[in-house]
Amino acid sequence: MAEADVSSRMTCDPWFISLEQELGRDLLSAGEPLTLRSGQSLFRRGDKPLGFYGVVDGTLKVSTMREDGREAVLGLLESGNWFGEVSLVDGSTRAHDVTAISPCSLIVVGPAAFNDLMRRPLFAQAMSVLLAGRVHRLYGALEDTMLRSLLAQVARRLLHLAQGDAVSAASRGARTTVPVSQEVLATMLGVTRQTLSKELRALAAAGCIVPQYGRITIISMDKLQEFALAD
Numbered sequence: 001m002a003e004a005d006v007s008s009r010m011t012c013d014p015w016f017i018s019l020e021q022e023l024g025r026d027l028l029s030a031g032e033p034l035t036l037r038s039g040q041s042l043f044r045r046g047d048k049p050l051g052f053y054g055v056v057d058g059t060l061k062v063s064t065m066r067e068d069g070r071e072a073v074l075g076l077l078e079s080g081n082w083f084g085e086v087s088l089v090d091g092s093t094r095a096h097d098v099t100a101i102s103p104c105s106l107i108v109v110g111p112a113a114f115n116d117l118m119r120r121p122l123f124a125q126a127m128s129v130l131l132a133g134r135v136h137r138l139y140g141a142l143e144d145t146m147l148r149s150l151l152a153q154v155a156r157r158l159l160h161l162a163q164g165d166a167v168s169a170a171s172r173g174a175r176t177t178v179p180v181s182q183e184v185l186a187t188m189l190g191v192t193r194q195t196l197s198k199e200l201r202a203l204a205a206a207g208c209i210v211p212q213y214g215r216i217t218i219i220s221m222d223k224l225q226e227f228a229l230a231d
């Protein structure tokens with residue numbers, strides 16, 4: 001894919017478009033193309049960090065294995081998302097698994113190139129903003145789990161996914177079809193498929209959504225927002 005096409009795909013992410021123009025070009029120029037087939041692992045928990053990644057096309061899942069052997073999906077990474085910087089910054093091994101759930105095109109900025117970019121104050125500042133966004137997202141998720149009903153958590157997660165499950169909402173605005181299966185959504189919320197189905201039926205009865213195979217269609221953002229803000 002031509003560099004201009006890659007740049008166009010990445011501009012759906014507010015973090016990337018906030019970069020100074022030359023810095024954004026240099027970031028893309030430092031990357032190498034990588035393709036993954038559906039189901040292929042990018043890295044596993046405990047792996048050494050081999051790069052900072054940008055998703056050009058496709059969707060990946062961030063997951064971990066629970067003690068009972070079941071997979072817990074922590075989030076989805078879609079076109080425009082950048083990830084993988086934490087282990088490069090602190091020298092740790094990968095904390096989670098990342099796997100393609102559709103054919104994916106990525107760009108990979110290797111450790112040496114990433115370190116060169118980090119020596120530039122503007123890029124180091126931009127990485128601080130990216131990391132701060134992840135911290136805000138983490139605290140928000142903890143708040144939801146501790147203070148909100150499961151119905152509100154489901155509504156909030158659907159709204160979040162409608163924006164693209166990224167550190168910051170996609171600038172192109174919310175979409176009405178969320179391409180996630182009920183099984184994956186249940187693991188993201190830490191509940192059983194049966195428990196999730198009950199909450200989805202309640203949202204459907206209220207005229208918020210229409211559950212479908214492999215996706216959920218939102219028919220009223222306003223109504224869904226009302227449930228998301230409920231205690």
